[in-house]
């Protein structure tokens with residue numbers, strides 16, 4: 001099984017502020033849906049709480065929490081990374097969709113990362129993506145840059161796989 005991280009990242013590795021994403025780029029949201037639909041996604045409890053309409057449709061949604069009492073509508077709950085991997089052992093690809101804490105814990109076992117690079121440094125950032133050692137990864141796809149017509153932000157896609 002591929003353990004794939006998918007992330008939108010700014011020039012300095014920023015990924016979030018005040019419980020929200022740094023930007024919403026509609027083309028990127030469509031790509032996220034295309035890539036993840038039909039596959040399980042795992043997220044931290046805080047990222048789950050930031051979803052405007054709760055669990056994402058047509059995907060197994062798995063929420064990581066240390067709280068054994070917590071249930072989230074339409075989601076499977078997991079308390080450890082091992083628990084997540086066990087639930088997904090028959091799947092082809094697991095998508096780790098954030099946020100910062102959950103990227104940190106999955107990074108050592110991740111085999112692929114789908115980056116959306118935003119070519120801008122946001123001023124207000126309180127959540128970052130872990131630093132990766134570029135030598136450990138092959139870049140297998142680059143696309144862009146594109147300009148988002150709504151926000152005017154420049155962005156590009158990159159996929160890397162662990163060597």
Ligand SMILES: NC(=O)c1ccc[n+]([C@@H]2O[C@H](COP(=O)([O-])OP(=O)(O)OC[C@H]3O[C@@H](n4cnc5c(N)ncnc54)[C@H](OP(=O)(O)O)[C@@H]3O)[C@@H](O)[C@H]2O)c1
Nearest residue numbers: 008016019020021044045046047065066098099100101102
């Ligand atoms: N740019 C992007 O692509 C992207 C994607 C997703 C999210 N984000 C942003 O990232 C921010 C949220 O990230 P975050 O780091 O604050 O929170 P998070 O990773 O979404 O969730 C953290 C929570 O996950 C649970 N958790 C973490 N490690 C765990 C472990 N080892 N075992 C069991 N449960 C564990 C805990 O839940 P309990 O407290 O319930 O125990 C913890 O409070 C938001 O700003 C969001 O918008 C950005």
